[in-house]
Amino acid sequence: MTEVSIVPYDAKYRAAVRDCVFVTGYGGDDVTPFFTDRELFADLLTLYYTDYEPEHAYIGLADGAPAGYLLGCADTRVYEETMKREVFPRIFKNLARGRYRIDGVTARYIARGLLSQWRGEGMTPPLEQFPAHLHIDLFAPYRRLGLGARLVGAWLDDLRGMGSPGIHLGTSTAHTQSHGFYQKLGFRRYAVRRFRTSIFKDRDQRDLYGVYYVMSLRPHQ
Numbered sequence: 696m697t698e699v700s701i702v703p704y705d706a707k708y709r710a711a712v713r714d715c716v717f718v719t720g721y722g723g724d725d726v727t728p729f730f731t732d733r734e735l736f737a738d739l740l741t742l743y744y745t746d747y748e749p750e751h752a753y754i755g756l757a758d759g760a761p762a763g764y765l766l767g768c769a770d771t772r773v774y775e776e777t778m779k780r781e782v783f784p785r786i787f788k789n790l791a792r793g794r795y796r797i798d799g800v801t802a803r804y805i806a807r808g809l810l811s812q813w814r815g816e817g818m819t820p821p822l823e824q825f826p827a828h829l830h831i832d833l834f835a836p837y838r839r840l841g842l843g844a845r846l847v848g849a850w851l852d853d854l855r856g857m858g859s860p861g862i863h864l865g866t867s868t869a870h871t872q873s874h875g876f877y878q879k880l881g882f883r884r885y886a887v888r889r890f891r892t893s894i895f896k897d898r899d900q901r902d903l904y905g906v907y908y909v910m911s912l913r914p915h916q
């Protein structure tokens with residue numbers, strides 16, 4: 696029987712977080728067929744949380760070894776500002792120094808992501824009501840053991856303790872396991888948006904939709 700537990704994030708788990716985001720980056724599966732540079736992928740998706748808001752990250756352990764993470768952000772406006780001021784400049788510096796290997800596959804993924812942003816296809820639920828957000832991923836062998844629910848529960852408890860009014864998150868139709876999970880935990884579907892060009896188009900012809908969930912943390916009146 697696997698023993699699961701959750702602990703606060705510590706820098707010793709940074710490599711495991713970066714590994715996990717990569718091997719779950721395609722709807723819960725390895726993103727390698729679509730994005731080949733592990734460092735760039737991890738920098739884009741986890742650097743903010745591990746390096747600028749580590750106090751709101753949690754690690755799931757299975758028999759003492761990292762099984763996955765929840766990366767939390769208490770105020771998405773701070774995230775957006777820090778991405779512009781700190782994280783993207785770091786990434787651009789690494790790019791200029793040739794620290795990433797951008798092949799054709801990776802370049803197409805990035806171009807599609809940028810195009811979609813430029814078209815304004817994604818969305819953010821209202822930040823006055825739902826300022827916090829989260830990302831959660833578990834390595835495949837450690838799913839359906841209750842770890843995800845415990846990780847989200849810990850983050851929601853912390854947010855309630857901080858007096859946060861609410862939380863949002865974005866997932867996609869490629870993340871087939873996430874919808875039942877978020878709905879079971881009490882998140883409400885807020886919006887669905889179709890991406891004209893799926894970032895996974897190279898090998899996956901299905902339409903891709905962004906799906907956005909919210910949860911109010913205000914006690915019921």
Ligand SMILES: CC(C)(COP(=O)(O)OP(=O)(O)OC[C@H]1O[C@@H](n2cnc3c(N)ncnc32)[C@H](O)[C@@H]1OP(=O)(O)O)[C@@H](O)C(=O)NCCC(=O)NCCS
Pocket residue numbers: 719722723724763831832833834837838839840841842843844845865866867870871872873874875876877879880
């Ligand atoms: C989504 C994910 C974080 C859920 O974590 P988990 O530890 O597997 O989920 P839990 O065991 O805590 O499940 C809690 C409840 O959520 C629901 N749930 C979880 N996974 C589900 C699935 N695949 N399908 C339907 N419902 C699901 C169930 O009601 C479950 O309760 P039950 O097991 O008693 O029936 C995990 O499966 C995962 O990392 N998946 C791949 C990556 C991913 O999709 N991440 C989210 C990106 S936005």
